[in-house]
Amino acid sequence: MNVEEIIEGVLGENRRLLARAITLVENEHPEAKEILRRLYPRTGKAHVIGITGFLGVGKSTIVSKLTGEFRKRGKSVGIVAVDPSSPFTGGALLGDRLRLDGADVNENLWLDEKVFFRSMGSRGRLGGIAKKTGDVVKLLDAAGFEKILVETVGAGQGETGVLEVADTVVVTLMPETGDDIQVSKAGILEIGDIFVINKADLEGAENVERWLKYMLSLDEETVMELSKLSHADEAKIMQKLKWKRPILKTIANKGIGIKELANEIERHYEVIRKNGMLEEKRREKAKLSAIELAIEEIRFEIMKRYKQLLDGEMDPYTVADKIVGEVLK
Amino acid sequence: MERIRILLAKVGLDGHDRGAKVLARFLRDAGFEVIYTGLHRTPQEVARAAVDEDVDVVGISLLSGAHIPLVPRVIQYIREYGGNPDKMLILVGGTISHDDFPKLKEVGVDGIFIPGVPISEIIKFIKEELPKKRKSK
Numbered sequence: 422m423n424v425e426e427i428i429e430g431v432l433g434e435n436r437r438l439l440a441r442a443i444t445l446v447e448n449e450h451p452e453a454k455e456i457l458r459r460l461y462p463r464t465g466k467a468h469v470i471g472i473t474g475f476l477g478v479g480k481s482t483i484v485s486k487l488t489g490e491f492r493k494r495g496k497s498v499g500i501v502a503v504d505p506s507s508p509f510t511g512g513a514l515l516g517d518r519l520r521l522d523g524a525d526v527n528e529n530l531w532l533d534e535k536v537f538f539r540s541m542g543s544r545g546r547l548g549g550i551a552k553k554t555g556d557v558v559k560l561l562d563a564a565g566f567e568k569i570l571v572e573t574v575g576a577g578q579g580e581t582g583v584l585e586v587a588d589t590v591v592v593t594l595m596p597e598t599g600d601d602i603q604v605s606k607a608g609i610l611e612i613g614d615i616f617v618i619n620k621a622d623l624e625g626a627e628n629v630e631r632w633l634k635y636m637l638s639l640d641e642e643t644v645m646e647l648s649k650l651s652h653a654d655e656a657k658i659m660q661k662l663k664w665k666r667p668i669l670k671t672i673a674n675k676g677i678g679i680k681e682l683a684n685e686i687e688r689h690y691e692v693i694r695k696n697g698m699l700e701e702k703r704r705e706k707a708k709l710s711a712i713e714l715a716i717e718e719i720r721f722e723i724m725k726r727y728k729q730l731l732d733g734e735m736d737p738y739t740v741a742d743k744i745v746g747e748v749l750k
Numbered sequence: 751m752e753r754i755r756i757l758l759a760k761v762g763l764d765g766h767d768r769g770a771k772v773l774a775r776f777l778r779d780a781g782f783e784v785i786y787t788g789l790h791r792t793p794q795e796v797a798r799a800a801v802d803e804d805v806d807v808v809g810i811s812l813l814s815g816a817h818i819p820l821v822p823r824v825i826q827y828i829r830e831y832g833g834n835p836d837k838m839l840i841l842v843g844g845t846i847s848h849d850d851f852p853k854l855k856e857v858g859v860d861g862i863f864i865p866g867v868p869i870s871e872i873i874k875f876i877k878e879e880l881p882k883k884r885k886s887k
Contacts, residue, residue: 437832440804512778519788531795
């Protein structure tokens with residue numbers, strides 16, 4: 422299989438070749454970069470939705486139900502679901518696909534031609550996604566999938582990597598996952614465009630809702646107050662205020678609240694498309710990924726050239742200065 | 751870097767997956783990426799997952815005795831969906847009678863593992879046989 426064949430396959434809705442292309446990208450195969458470079462002009466049409474949240478809150482179930490809902494609305498859906506790779510062995514148990522609705526319900530998402538599900542191990546990257554998740558999303562985008570759902574690793578507090586790939590971020594919580602101090606901490610709760618309290622039939626759902634509302638109201642106040650101090654970011658701050666972040670309650674395994682969630686996801690996309698935030702976000706992402714790629718190559722080069730040096734007896738600070746001095750020359 | 755990807759599947763009306771889950775865990779610890787399908791999958795669903803996930807190994811676990819009708823269909827659908835089962839390692843595990851071994855081998859099953867086989871043997875089999883299988887044809 423050569424590059425031409427794979428590119429043609431991805432653009433021509435050939436699932437087998439799309440699957441192969443994803444593997445090449447994931448494995449950082451030498452030809453992957455050329456494939457991505459060539460497909461890049463065909464990307465940017467998909468709406469990328471990140472689903473994140475603590476482990477066990479129901480992300481995979483929400484992904485399955487959302488997929489069903491978007492299919493009802495006539496959209497094709499690509500899914501990238503990331504689970505953690507072991508830091509010791511590199512192995513991973515990828516257990517998101519199994520939540521996808523199959524033969525036991527009306528619509529079989531496993532066999533739907535307009536659904537493509539891919540499981541990924543995080544392969545050493547922290548932050549809730551894999552190093553190549555963004556590139557795999559690009560492939561699905563080029564292949565013509567209209568909605569792309571990215572399900573993160575079960576995230577704790579600081580896993581905000583999904584921001585790098587998603588246009589719309591859905592943060593999922595459930596009852597009994599902390600109190601008002603927990604929701605005031607920096608990190609994952611800052612990145613949500615939409616909040617979902619899943620398993621809302623469990624006791625304590627109202628508390629989570631109350632705390633979230635309190636957090637969001639404080640957010641608005643701090644944004645207003647801080648806007649008095651700095652002038653530079655005023656435009657950004659005003660934009661932030663244009664989208665009032667909704668809190669939804671769902672019982673995903675029963676399909677309750679999913680339609681409303683899909684509505685809010687669509688509404689968010691409309692708003693950011695109209696106010697220019699989408700374009701800005703994407704420009705920012707493209708810049709960041711260029712930097713990432715450059716760093717990756719430099720890193721590789723350093724590892725190759727300086728292996729001996731790194732094994733030496735000099736202290737790491739001196740070695741680092743030497744390396745930087747030479748690489749930047 | 752390349753990682754060996756394994757689809758671990760439960761096919762048909764068989765509600766017991768303790769064994770499959772234990773195996774999934776061991777395979778994870780052996781450094782493989784393991785995708786578990788969950789219970790009650792159809793042969794088409796397993797085949798579609800094997801192709802889309804671009805796995806190297808398909809492990810089908812059955813305790814229902816229905817391996818003769820189901821396993822060949824999985825292989826047939828992998829081919830139908832554009833995959834190449836000749837380059838994948840196809841493994842079957844569970845309560846398989848020795849009399850059925852030749853039939854399964856004939857349709858393209860590479861390894862059959864019945865209760866009592868140590869898991870290390872399965873891992874060894876994958877590591878030794880997969881490279882051979884990839885080179886063939």
